[in-house]
Amino acid sequence: MTDQAATPLIFIPENGVEAGPLDDGQRAWAKANGFAGQRGRLLAMPDAKGGIAAWLFGTGPEQGRPVFVAGLASASLPEGDYQLQGSFGDPTLASIAFRLGAYRFESYRAAPPAPRLVLPEAADAGEVERQVAAASLTRDLINTPANDLGPDALEARARDLATRHDMSIAVIKGNELLEQNFPMIHAVGRASAQAPRLIDLRWGKETDPKVTLVGKGVTFDTGGLDIKSAAGMLMMKKDMGGAANVLGLAHAIMDAGLPLRLRVLLPVVENAIAGNAFRPGDVLRSRAGISVEIGNTDAEGRLILADALALADEEKPDLLIDMATLTGAARVALGPELPALYSTDDSVAAGLAAAGLASEDPLWPMPLWSPYSSLLSSRIADLNNTASGGHAGSVTAALFLKRFVSKAAAWVHLDIFGWAPDARPGRPVGGTDQAIRAIYGLLRQRYSA
Template sequence: MASYQFIDRPSPFNTSAGKTLPIFAVTPAHIELGAIDPIALDWARKAGFKAESGAVLLIPSQDGQLGGALFGLGANPSEAPFLTGKLARALPAGKWHIETAPLTANRLALGYGLGSYRFDRYKLAASEAPTLMIPTDADAADIKRQLAGVFLARDLINMPTNDMGPNALEEAFRALGEHYKAKVSVVSGDDLLKNNFPLIHTVGRASAEAPRLLEMRWGKKGHRRVTLVGKGVCFDTGGLDIKPAASMLLMKKDMGGAANVMGLALMIMDAKLKVDLRVLVPVVENSISANAFRPGDIYRSRKGLTVQIDNTDAEGRLILADALAYADEEETDLLIDMATLTGAARVALGPDLPPFYTDDEDLAHDLTEASLTVDDPLWRMPLYKGYEKDISARIADLTNAPSGGMAGSITAALFLKRFVTNARSWAHFDIFGWAPAERPHSPLGGEAQAIRALYHLIAKGKK
């Protein structure tokens, strides 16, 4: 457990009073009007520096040493709020500070911090990284905890399944709980059947590592009751409806929902928000063996609804069904589930814009507002009742894989909604959990999605 770094991981920032090198963050207008340091301006013009978005130009001092850097913001800095993340990967090692920048202190620092992330656990040697002086008017503590939550989610997703299977995910979950003095309990293996979690057991029983349900409780009774549920499929072969090889390449990320709710839980606990927090993570590996569940099987869920298995590759909604039903047995003010659930969501909105589903209009408004406030993209999709018929089955209450292939993200959300009947507010997030290309604020790889917006919403006391 000691190997997990949470809030105390190495910082991308420096706070010393020692010498730091200046960064002049400028737009093309600054260059054209000559509105920057004269030495930097002269060097920029000689080098043909146009201040394009994300461009970096190192500048010398009068004695020929490294004197600082110019950083281009482009003509419209607001279009890339976390552009400063590029600096964390473009600058040479050393201590730096922002000399001028038409950016808010929090955006500047958070962008740099997000862009500083590295996953180098499997590299022989990592190069030294630059550090940035955090602006004095930035909320350093809150930026630090947001980075810790995001980095935890990214780390867990990036880990290969041989080092992040069900046993290891449980270890990380327990370590997080221990760090914040939360109560953690686990139901594992055949005890899932004894405790009425049949769908979690069904999906994970073919794996060499037992399926399990992880539960964490933190906070005080009487505060707002917030429950987070995250899909923890540590690897998804597709089961007997096996995926083609190319489709399995990223399936280590199928526990991205679990990783993200753990990152969000870290932010909530570290900020000591006044909530009664409960975190549920059903953990499985969808493997193939003699006892794997089959197409055509019918299983009774924790809630009592029967589910016909029409595709073993639609396993995420099965384990979430039992976890959501369990969550819904207690009075809950806000119930959130997060899952790397459907390819249909990616077809509709791409990898960077996760859809969310809720029938609570106030919650939908607050989530959209939070998304825009903190620049954490989200888009509401409809729980369209006209598609309810598609999740029905001829000889069971529900099918886990509607035929036809249309509206797949919506029908998955409608399926999950059947298992939530008591929560005051519920929202489902169909995330991708992966950045398929490098961006200013993140490298290619595992990604946190929606959790900064959710943290902002919960911290503001809404819902």
């Protein structure tokens, strides 16, 4: 809608000043200031009283212009109300990008007030709100340090979401994990002052298609007895990024009312160091009955995921998706912007990749290369939790998890980073959502009412 009080934000592609929606005076001002639609550049347009009549915003080359480029504008604009004009592309995506670029994490210090957006008439207000809320929930969780977001607090946040959406919730905690056969979740988390747990949330009709989400919830990772370096621990508050993304995604699914039976499983632990910590060389039993030799206690995420995936798999879901900040190898191979995507179903993988490109939430398909399974061999157990040789670390981690999934119609594993080390369109520096829009887009295509 048009709001007379809102300042226009006029999108201009590279070298598009002459063809853009500007009058002669505005064109002259743009040229005098060297503005030619350069990607990410903002230029204030003065009014007759010395105020700001509008802002010009450069979107860069027309060919291949990112759909989320509006997020660069909102990251830099001062407080105020804005309305989008010019060549901003899909109004819903542009609005989501603007709102996400204006994200601020303010739990510990005040941030400059964020710019506000008057939605374009053609934008889907409901989609904008739910996708921004999903991403903001995820970012807030990842950005919160471990002293304020240990296993107890993460459970409390899951309970908040359950209350909001009328989900059922069950929590298996501490020694109950051993009694109910989740030995690897217990082993990884038992050294912490806060007990390990498995959080199980359900929503939707039992007769609808079953979609199960599993999120790695390591609220802090010291590396265990194979302790990380000081530098290696600096960002380990984000090791629950899988759980955070799963909770954000669950909110979007439920807020949209997608006709599916949603289950969310969060194995939540702190990988701490104490006299009762699990050790290199230990052999752990798993829920699936597979024995696992511990080659490295810093490869703990796959252990807790394995028990949770085994539980999820018992129900034979139509689609089983896990998300985890799992390996540094995925970051070496693909960098921080491209989560590694593994799937037992090529059509699901292709659909997720396409949905990710359409929503500026890219994923990169990777192979479940079965010959590398031999790298996980152990002389005394069924598997080792780390691969020999130091090669293909993300692939072998995915192959490890695959051993615990056999009944689900389709399984997807996403090895995410959960962090933006540099500002990108719609993603300020810090904890970030990854794969939420891609997965949500695929689920909407498959399961819309």
